[in-house]
Amino acid sequence: MQEQLKIFKIIHIALVVGIIMAYFFLGNLSDFSQLKMPEINNENMIYLAIPIVAFLLSNLLFKRLVSKIESNLSLKQKLVAYQSATIVRYAILEGAAFIILIIFPEFIVFGILLIVYMALLRPTEQRIKRDLHILD
Template identity: 35%
Template sequence: MDPNPSASLKTLSIIHLALVGGIAVFGVVTYLNNGSFIANADPNDIYIYVVPVVGALGYFLSQFLFKKQLQNIDKNDSLSLKLGKYQSASITKYALLEGPAFLSIFAYNLSGNALFLVVAIFLVVYLYMQKPSERKFTEEVPLSLEDKKQFNNQKK
């Protein structure tokens, strides 16, 4: 029997919320402990180069791999297999955003440079905007007419 799509997406939403919440709490705690907000770009600080590059790579790679994994979903796959592949693609996307955000917060903790905190905030906001929903699932995954009927029936 196929799993309930709503339950699968709810599980993915909980994972998403935990990741966003974890980064946000880590960022707030780090800011409260550090308290500095230096807007100075020290050219000797290696993080001044690494953090923006890793942040941009995380952003673009998350989009690229997510779309690539969704393209690998066959329209003839079962709904449960499509849900599993969608969850896997989403978690990959979240991880590729979470890693650079943690790096940014860590770099901020070491230097107090505001640039790193800003990069982390943008990554967390973007990650938050990636919250899974039934609408996004039905728009992003190639569903057959039978899948759509099954999805709507099991959703009730």
């Protein structure tokens, strides 16, 4: 499991660092005035839904994909399926962050919140065992 955990961590770090770099360069985060809370009105309310839907959808799909992993599979097979579910989760969060950055950069704060959430999803052995219902 340790070898597969290293792969999970490398994928996670690469995705998080990549999106942080994109935000730093494309979002001009060196200028801290970008980090102010945007004015929310009826016209831009749809853009507020992007991070909320991404959060809910990523968790829903992840849980659904993990629940479909059969308990009679070997640990290696379970980890491959788990890795696929994790990548789907990361892709949804990263895609939503990029959509916010490119389409409506005034809401960059919400994209940063998605990145922070994605960083907090750091893969650990305990998290994998808990998600796959593996007992020690």
